[in-house]
Amino acid sequence: MSSALRSAVPASFPVPTLTGAARRLRALPSLHVGAAALIVLVGGLLLAIATTSDPLWWQLHFSQLGIFGDLSSAFFNSTLKVSGMIVVVFAFCVRRDVARLGRGPVRRGAATVACICLNVVGVNLALVGCIPLNTDKDLHDRVAGSMVLGFLALLISAPIMFNRLGKRMAISTGIATVWLVISIALFVTATINLALFETISCTAMFAWSGMFTHVLASAAAKATVRAEGAAVRHLAPRRIGRMVSSRGARTTT
Template sequence: MTAAEPSRLPAEAEADRAPAPSLRVEAEALLAAAIAAVSGGVVGLIIGLLGVGVRLWGDASLASWAAAGAGLAAAVSSALGYWRARTTDGQEWRRRIASWRYVVSTASVVIAHGALAMIGTVALFAVLSRAFINVELTAFWTTVLAATATGLSGWLSYLSASRMTTQRLTTLLVTFIGIGTLAAMITTSDPMWWTYHFSQLGTFGDMSSFLFNGTLIAGGLLVTTFTLYVSHDLAALGEGPRGIRVVGTALAIMGVMLACVGIFPVNVNMLLHNLSASGMALMFLLLLVGGPWIVRRMPRAYFLASWAFLAGLLVSIALFATGYFGLTAFEIIVFALIFGWLAVFIRFMVVADQPEPRS
């Protein structure tokens, strides 16, 4: 960078890498929203006329119908948006990846958007049911509410998938894992699950277990998609082939191990469950401790942050070993450290080509 060239802000650097907003994307997002809203409105009208979903919450309520419609709208819209985005500037590299990897990445993006739309819709109707207690909806309101839920889901999901970058994928991953896990905690049939361990949430065979295990499996798929973007960005940063290969492989293993934690709950196969969790933790340690030798292009501030995460991990291990807190708290802390580190890693990778601030 020459003296005459102004230094770019991190936000500007991110904008250079992200697909720029375009008239085509905005128009297609509105079209997706319109189609989803009309489809949802028709279903809502039928539900209202038949009188099968006139309550906001409970069995056979509008909430379940709207959540299903919102999830479907988000899934279809995100799939179309993600596929269409391959032709935008800066995203051409996605057309060169193997077909199976593109299918996996698309599936993970679709599942995450669909699940978030469903959970968000359920949460919205839960709040509305507390505000309008015992209200019975007419056909007009079932139509309006269903159309709104599906239309918003289709619109937001199309925009999100159309502008996917490494940083936005990280946000999607962390949000999806966090909301899915919280939803499992809230809906669990055993309010004392936390007295056992975190993985207890996946052992009940009910909706909460489906949410918990499904979140881990879909989250694992998202992490494998994440490796495609990270490898591409590290190459653009000028990182060596060895560093790119090690980081990509470690993150891919973390994704597979995270999915296996959900595939093998402790009540199905405790050995495979524990091996999967341990494998994910080992890859995390590898990237934390080996960072200075693996990713040499990352700034010094990132390595300081990594050592802070390592210190937090060691302190939590010591506190758990001394009985200061239980296994559930320890698992939640480690979980938060792993995904917190991922977010920090991506933030620093985006601005790694910027000059470090003077002390």
């Protein structure tokens, strides 16, 4: 090969790897990921509602928007799939944040429990979009119910796993749990329809998740301050000892 051809051929081609993407994903703030899931979900639902051919869908449930095979149904089902995948990413971000707190503010296994419960929510949310109501109603209902149960399991386990995160966490968890249980009871007794129940449960889910990530961020900041203070207290005696020894050496000389 001539020197001209060698100079024209690059020595190495940049090969894309997953490490860079993994690092960026690990650095994503949980609150931003949760907000992205909420924005995608609300925006997609509004588009589906605005373009639906059934103006009475709200008398049944939100899943009614995804059964017609038109643009509205495409908006609805695609929104659930994308939102579910973002919630899965959110689950791993929460696991990262909880694991960073250590054993002090949370109990052992709290990161795994939170990740599993949120993954159940995210995966089943995506499956609701993959299985429209008119294709398999029983499976669709089971998937939707599993999503609610996953979030309820997280609420029930939170007072045990995250009981050291302060009163705000405890009060918010109690309110969300009571809110969700009451809505389930009202739906079972046919006091409210499924559309209203879905609205209530999703509101509780995202409101509690936003509070949870904010509490985790505050706890992480406090843990960082405590660690820095401990490091300063640990290094201060050494510095004082060095200063005293250096002064003693000067006086002897």
